[in-house]
Amino acid sequence: MKELRFDELTVGDELPALPLSPITRTTLALYAGASGDHNPIHIDLDFARQAGMSDVFAHGMLSAAYLGRFLTGWVRQERIREIKLRFTGITHLQDAPLCSGRIAEKFEHAGEERVRIELKTTVRGNIDTIVGEAVLALK
Template identity: 40%
Template sequence: MPRLSEVAVGDQLPALSVPLTRADLVRYAGASGDFNPIHWNERFATEVGLPDVIAHGMLTMALAGRLVTEWTGDPGAVRHYGVRFTRPVVVPDDGTGALVEVTGKIAKKNDEDGTVKVSITARSADQGVLGGASATVRLPA
């Protein structure tokens, strides 16, 4: 885990790239209990106005959170985490699926309470998929 004294505002976290396939969506549906057909049935997804099957929003949120927990090495260090969903991650049935690319940087540092705020960016198909994503993390002195 990085130490508070070792980080500065503007520091970048190691980037994370995660491929998602339709099989991943089926596994997530089983784990979460969210079997909404927009996450596995292309015909249904397009009938309701989506471009194709889309990843679960909470799966996308979890991938962005993983960036922070992998950086800290301790999920318990995260004190606050929030996002806004701005665009869905479209997952085509083409053998490749979608790539979710997540980056983060230190936006604020609070020496008094030992926390840093990490601003997170998540993109897929060259478009942002989360807005206002950030995590507050407590680091050891």
């Protein structure tokens, strides 16, 4: 892994996006079991229909975990100071999330050189499902 370096980054730089596989029922069953989030809205079609949804849909925290993967693909995990996420859309079955990030700010805090990265997951081309940011302390 080539770590992000403070001096080599410019505000506005885009990190190469991380494309994920389409979400399947198996993805959701695995995530429910692995995460401990057993909310039936994500795994039980009958429950989802009773709640007025046409089908089950993905856990927001699954896309959040993909963003975690995206970040730890670029920096050692101990460099992550903050992750703040807003869930803005639902990820449906067969949607293939795309994680992307853009350097929004370079600053110093607590004696560390830090960057603020605007983060997003999108599906179907341009529908945002998560909008947020991460703060990383870099060398």
